[in-house]
Structures are given as structure tokens and as C-alpha cells.
Amino acid sequence: MSWTRKILRVNLSDGSCTSEPLNMEWANQYLGQRGLASKYLTEEVDPACDALGAENKMIMATGPLTGTMASTGGRYSVICKSPLTGAIACSNSGGFFGAELKFAGWDMIIFEGQSAKPVYLYIQNDKAELRSAEHLWGKSAWETDDIVRQTHQDPQLRIACIGRTAEHGCLYSAIMNDKHRAAGRSGVGTVMASKNLKAVAVRGTGGIGNVHDSKAFMAATNDGKAVLAENAVTGQGLPAFGTQVLMNVINGVGGLPARNMRDVGFEGAENISAEAMAEPRKSDGKANLTTNGACFSCTIACGRISTVNPEHFSVKDKPQYQGNSGGLEYEAAWALGADTGVDDLDALTYINFLCNEDGMDPITYGCTVAAAMEMFEDGVITTEHTGGIELRFGNAEAFVAITEQFVTGEGFAADLGLGSKRLCEKYGRPELSMTVKGQEFPAYDPRGIQGIGLAYATSNRGACHLRGYTIASEVLGIPVKTEMNDTDGKAELVKAFQDATALVDSAGLCVFTTFAWGMDNIAPQIDAACEGDWSVENCLETGERIWNMERLFNEAAGFTADDDTLPKRLLKEIIKSGPTEGQVNRLGEMLPQYYEARGWTADGKIPQETRQRLSL
Amino acid sequence: MQKSLHIDPGKCTGCLQCEMACSYEHTGTFNPSRSFIKVFTFHHEGRFAPYTCTQCDEAWCVRACPVDAISIDAATGAKVVSDDKCVGCKVCTIACPFGTINYSQSTGKVVKCDLCGGDPQCAAACPTDAITYIDADWTGYDRMLASASKSLPSAEVTA
Structure with a gap:
């Protein structure tokens, strides 16, 4: 069981x-x-x-x-x-x-x-x-x-x-x-x-001794581990470089947003990449990255264990921040770094430590600071609001200072704690909040990569890469390569990723396994562990049921199809340069196809027959 | 040939697969609290260290036991606790300088690594070869090789 x-x-x-x-x-x-x-x-x-x-x-x-x-x-x-x-x-x-x-x-x-x-x-x-x-x-x-x-x-x-x-x-x-x-x-x-x-x-000292079919379970999990070990992403890329392996890759294909998504492509990407984390420092000969670390039971071990340069201004007189702790992962490195225009690896590692120490989402925090920076540059927010801090794009000292205030609740903290949607509304610039359903974007620009835009717009928890990571297909070619700028077939791709992810999240597994595992690797492990029918088909249907149930919760909370959208900047403002120059996200082409693929009505409602099919 | 567990902490990621494999082999449950191998995390230093019995030739635990409950497995050299004989007096836990033999409240006996009868499951489960089961005479080989390679004039060594 x-x-x-x-x-x-x-x-x-x-x-x-x-x-x-x-x-x-x-x-x-x-x-x-x-x-x-x-x-x-x-x-x-x-x-x-x-x-x-x-x-x-x-x-x-x-x-x-x-x-x-x-x-x-x-x-x-x-x-x-x-x-x-x-x-x-x-x-x-x-x-x-x-x-x-x-x-x-x-x-x-x-x-x-x-x-x-x-x-x-x-x-x-x-x-x-x-x-x-x-x-x-x-x-x-x-x-x-x-x-x-x-x-x-x-x-x-x-x-x-x-x-x-x-x-x-x-x-x-x-x-x-x-x-x-x-x-x-x-x-x-x-x-x-x-x-x-x-x-x-x-x-807990009781352990788990009630696996349904333990012999089949050990066989299925051993098969699964072998697949992870042999796969280039889960066996080599993630352990060595972590999710940060993506920084230069995404920047290279024209998918890395910068400065509150005003730009695409970040000139400082290399300085905050996995490669930079592995580079020995001149001062003490040590690299930012000490080693990789695993979560419980994980044979991938993508976690970063890092230090800040003890000579860096952010930690110089603070020995408690000179040891090892959880280092930069890709989404945090992007939101705290590229999105604020800051390419100081040590400053970002320190700010990431503070995010961990006082518990704030580094994606939303970084993006909210980025929105505040854009308003500062536009003169809407001034040093009077920030207590004298020059909150400009790329200013690492200002970012460190405002973060140290933020964790103690001082200064501009109350405003930044609102998140970018409420912050931008408060200062009269709602169009500068890069959010869906009030939640900030992760590190992939949907103008350059079409499917991820649809995944963001339809995500049940607001903008999120972990609800349907189509980057795997659109950039990395997993399980099959789809063209970044195509909209054809993206509705079905997004649905498939969303449903599979819902099932993986419900099993107790990590979604990173899906760089190597298909449902045919996952279902046998669940089926051996649990009573009942956990065939590939039933697993996928369960994922779809979960997705629809979440949607129904949101519908009852007051969300409609109007909320399945992206900020105007991503739909109207073309990318100014680089490999994806001239592009915007073409959500309007994909959304009707997505509703149809889901068996929803043209206005995004879940009709009775779809509810019945999924036993909802 | 006698083999022994060889632990290379530098390769450990702290995933605890070894602890689960050990508890599954000995108790039929996934239960790190009943594993005979323990992974320690040194957070500030960014290091992990798996640790278990090294099977001393002249074992303090064997000598200390007043009821001869700890015997030597002739095939593997492992010091093995007999549950039938152990009275749970814990004298061996005091004698062991490494802390790798411990009392178990759930059984009323002491527990320690028995090398799984010659097929240690911790080593089988380790995804990074931080724990291996190798010729007991050559546990220092990798370190010696690494050290030797540094003494060469050229850095391009592939051995």
C-alpha cells in the first residue's frame, strides 16, 4: 500500500x-x-x-x-x-x-x-x-x-x-x-x-514496511535508477552543473529575459552561470560551488552547496555567511540576477542565502525587485521611498542593502513584500508586473519560446515552470524536439506535460526525473508500491483529473478565461535583438486549441461531459 | 580474498540510499533510523560522510562481550551479533572507539554492520560509488594513485 x-x-x-x-x-x-x-x-x-x-x-x-x-x-x-x-x-x-x-x-x-x-x-x-x-x-x-x-x-x-x-x-x-x-x-x-x-x-522511527509488492518494487526502482544514471541530463548534467546548466543554454537560444523582461538576452549571463560557479576565485583559490548535494533518496543530486567569497563586500564582516549553504539554482540565479541586471555571483549567492534564511521565494522576490527597479529608473519610485537606496538595474550594492532591510521588515520591505502585481498597482504602473494570476514568471521568455507561454497562461498556480515544463521539448528536445517559435501542436504538448507533472507531484517523486523517465518508467514503480491499478493509462488520467480539479477550485475562487493570459509586454512588445528578434508570444493562436484539447468550452469552462469522463 | 567496505566521503551526496538499503536488508522496512550505516552531513563545511563498522581484526566489541555473542564470519571477516546470545548489556557499545555498534530499543539487542553476508547492500545501492566493497589490501589504491599522479611532471595523466 x-x-x-x-x-x-x-x-x-x-x-x-x-x-x-x-x-x-x-x-x-x-x-x-x-x-x-x-x-x-x-x-x-x-x-x-x-x-x-x-x-x-x-x-x-x-x-x-x-x-x-x-x-x-x-x-x-x-x-x-x-x-x-x-x-x-x-x-x-x-x-x-x-x-x-x-x-x-x-x-x-x-x-x-x-x-x-x-x-x-x-x-x-x-x-x-x-x-x-x-x-x-x-x-x-x-x-x-x-x-x-x-x-x-x-x-x-x-x-x-x-x-x-x-x-x-x-x-x-x-x-x-x-x-x-x-x-x-x-x-x-x-x-x-x-x-x-x-x-x-x-x-519518525517506524519506517515504511508496507510496500504492496516489495520484490516488484525493488526491481522497478532499480530499473528506474539505471535509466537516470545512463541519461546525459540526469546522470551527468544535473549532478555536475545543477539546474544552472541552463543559464548559458537559454541565453544562447534567445530565451533569457532580463531587466524585468524589458530585454531578452543578458550580457552578464556567463558571470552567473554554472560554469562561473565552478571557476576557482583569485582570492582564495576556491570555487563558489563546493559540491553537489542530494535530497532524500535522490540518485541525481542536482543541489548546489556553495560559499560566498569571504572577501566579498556582502559577507566580509559576517562569518556566519562565509560557510557553505544552499547555492544558486537556475530560477533563483535568473530572477535575482538577470531580471535585476545584477551579474555579481557572490552578491546573488548571498541574497539567495538570505532568501533561505528568512524564507522568501527568490523568484517572486527577484522579479518584484526588478519591477521596482524599472519604476525607479522611470522616476516613479525614488530614493525617498527606498530610504536613499539607488535601486537601479545592475546595482548589486543596492540589491544587497535592500534585501538586508527586507528580511528584518525595515525600509521599503512592506512595499516589496506585496509582490510585483500589488506593488505596480500601488505606484500606478500595473503593466510593469510580469505575472500571471498575480505570480511572477520564472526564467524562460515566452516570446522566444511559444509553448511555455501557453503553460504559464494556463497554470493553475499562476506563472510557473513546474506545472508544464515544455522547455524540455522546445529547447532540450526531451522527449522529442519541437520548434521554439511554432505554435502548432503546443496545446497538446502543454496538456501532456501538465497532466504528467500532476501525477509525478502526487507520487512523491521529483519532476526532474522526467528528463529521463517517461510514464512507462514511473507507473510500474507506483503500481508495485500501491494497491489498485496504476497502469500508464490510469496514471495519465489521474494527472488529468487532478489538473481539472485544481481548475474547478480556481473557477469557484472567481477566476475565468480572462485570467489565462500574459502581460501585454509579452504579447505586444517584440524582442529587440538576438536569435529571437522580432518575436512576441502568440497565445491567441494556442489558447483555443488548448481548451479544445482539454475538452473545455470555448470560454475555458469544464463541461459536464468532461467532468463525467474524469469522475469529477 | 577478504574484502572490506571502502568509503570515499568526497563522492557522497547525502542521498541516504545506503541507509535505506541497509534497513531494508535487515528489517524489511525503509527506515534510516534502523540502518547500521549512517551518513553525516556537515552543513557549514558542505561535506557528507557515510560511516559504519570497519570490522576491526582485533575487535573491541568482541573482547568486551561477556557472553560471546559477537562472532567472526569466517567467509567475510565481519563481526556478527547473535541475537540468541546478546543480553543487551551494552558493554560493547562502551568498548567500541568508533561508536559503530549500538543498542536498539526495538529489539533489546545491539546491532552493527554484518556486511550482509558478503554482499553489502549499502555499496550496491550507492549511486556515486562513495561506498564500494573491494579487496581489503587495496582500500588506499585510489588515493595513492591520485597522490602519485600529482608527483608527475606532466598533469596529463589518464591512468
């Missing part, structure tokens, strides 16, 4: 922690993690509710393969209504927390209500209790991790917590686990803060 078949329900209003059986009928329809927790959210929460009110719930959910030897089987997701977008949020994280939750005997934790005072949840196998966190409030996520670990004198404790930005009301705060892994996007940490919940600390 591989589900523990147990849910921990924590009512923060009355302080109770209760165990209840997992709804196995839903598990058979929605598998786990993203899909199953979204089903619970849909059934228990009014989509129109205030995301930061007591009626919103926050679910930490594992998948059936979380905590097993399946490669990358260590993931968990946080599901709730997002305060940034108002849409359904599902933020996925690696590290070791998810597996530990499973070893303690829980498939998921449902947090409901709001605590009157700060608390943290302490779980030791089947025992769970809320404890006072008044001494933790005001502490960073790193400090919180250290203090809770000391309190319980347990070096094996796994901790997920929020930093100070969530306490200050930043709308895109993350939940950090294992210090530098994040359920990063859509403000799930802000929801956690709204419940006065500072941390979840878990220790």
Missing part, C-alpha cells in the same frame, strides 16, 4: 491533534501529495475564502513513494489557498522532512483554524503536540531550526519552519525545511504565519 493510511489533523484554534484514517477512495482517484491534498482542500475549504483567514487550511502532504528507495522519493507538498494569487497553491519541496513525516506514520497533516499565540508542532511517531513558540517568533528559519533541535536534543529531528518575512506579512514567503529546501512559491509560508504556526518538527 505504501500510504500510511493516517492523517494528522491539527486544529490550531482549539489546540487539538487528532488521528483519522486516510480516505482510500480518494487515494485511489488522486494518488497522494498534490492530487490527494488538493482533493481534501477542495472538499473542506471554500475557494472564495480569505487566504489569510481562519477558514483557509494548510496541508502538508507526502506521496505514496515518499520515504521509499524510489529515486527522488522524498518529497512533500504544501497545499492551501494562496494569499499571493487567490488561486490554489501547491508548493513542492525536497530535503528530508517529507520522508521523516512518513516514517512517523503520517501521510499528511491538515492544519485548520488559527492559534491565538505562536506555536510549533512537535511530532514523535504517533505522538503529536503543539508547544509554545513565543521564544521562536522573530527568529529566522535558520535560528528556529537550531533552537528547536537544541530543545529536543535530537540531531535526527527534521524541521520545516517559516522565517521572519512570513511574520511581517510578505505575501510570497516560503516554508523552509532542512535549512535550504523550500516549499517556495505562492506564499504558503505566509499562510503558515497567519495561523501563528512557526515550525513543524518531526521524528
